[in-house]
Amino acid sequence: MSIVQRAPDYIRAISPYVPGKPISELAREMGLVESEIIKLASNENPLGASPKATAAATAALADIHRYPDGNAFALKSAIAAKFGVGIDQVVPGNGSNDVLDLCARAFLNHASSAVYSQYAFAVYPLAVQTAGARGIEVPARDFGHDLEAMAAAVGEDTRLIFIANPNNPTGNFLSGAEVERLLQRVPRDVVVVLDEAYNEYMEPSQRYDSVAWLRQYPNLVISRTFSKIYGLGGLRVGYGLAGAELADVLNRVREPFNVNHIALAAATAALGDDEFVAKSYAVNRAGKRQIEDGLKVLGLRFIPSAGNFIAFEVADGAAANLALLKQGVIVRPLASYKMPTWLRVTIGLPEENERFLAALAKAIA
Ligand SMILES: Cc1ncc(COP(=O)(O)O)c(C=O)c1O
Secondary structure: OOHHHHOOHHHHOOOOOOOOOOHHHHHHHHOOOHHHOEEOOOOOOOOOOOHHHHHHHHHHHHHOOOOOOOOOHHHHHHHHHHHOOOHHHEEEEOOHHHHHHHHHHHHOOOOOEEEEEOOOOOHHHHHHHHOOOEEEEEOOEOOEOOHHHHHHHOOOOEEEEEEEOOOOOOOOOOOHHHHHHHHHHOOOOOEEEEEOOOHHHOOHHHOOOHHHHOOOOOOEEEEEEOOOOOOOOOOOOEEEEEOHHHHHHHHHHOOOOOOOHHHHHHHHHHHOOHHHHHHHHHHHHHHHHHHHHHHHHOOOOEOOOOOOEEEEEOOOHHHHHHHHHHOOEEOEEOHHHOOOOEEEEEOOOHHHHHHHHHHHHHHOO
């Protein structure tokens, strides 16, 4: 018997996550010079990281022979102070992906199910499948979450619901009132994971106070990340916010040292750099308009996005993607989301957006 056969069926059935193509890989494949490639594929911050985070990471190098603080005390304290919650309500994650996984590991098994939306972040079905549970994918409405249908899909064995707001890869946004209606409707013994990886990119008019809901809904987990607006994707650090009881359960399945020492230092410093966040928000807002205008000129359909990326439709997604790659522009094809005619571009610096639009014009000509 092949060793592969020894893995449970539900593990063998997993299709691995398809990440954005690294710059070095494209350079190798196409014989391009790395410095001439632009990567707008993984919703990274085009400004880089906060200088305060970089300085803290550099200083932390002196102690890398030591294990990190497994309790993440400094980071948890900073997060708790920023949001006005108890330190026992913060769950540190090796990226927010880890937080999503902790929720699945803590609450799911072969006898349970989890609800998520069609076109929602690809990690939800992966986390559910890895836990051996049944995924219930609810058809999307206009590419976004149909919260009424999601609440209706909750069954006897449902233990988790994943909601991404804003959603990746579509950029769809749900109002605070819509999300709270779902929280009111869902039984209190079903965990609602509200994934807010792109929260800081939302416009002021879209903002709502999800953290305040933690007092009312002991089944709510809010997931946030340092990978997006804080520019620390390479360090892998995020966090969950939940009621103390729920946070305690998540901490039981957390690896003892899940967030590394450099990431802890950088994230703690980044959290205090409001100036960098404001600048990143402004660059994104202007860039979003620039790309939207460019897509309109090209006559392409796109989904209005509340995040730092835009999904747009072309006649042939694979062909347009290849034509962009040949010009040294990496975007994210959405075939793995069963959106084969769609591509997703991360909003970059003005000159990157301009180059992307020019390359796209050629790619679809
Ligand atoms: C909606 C959403 N949630 C979570 C994540 C996970 O990001 P990270 O693990 O880097 O925090 C991503 C990353 O792309 C995302 O798009």
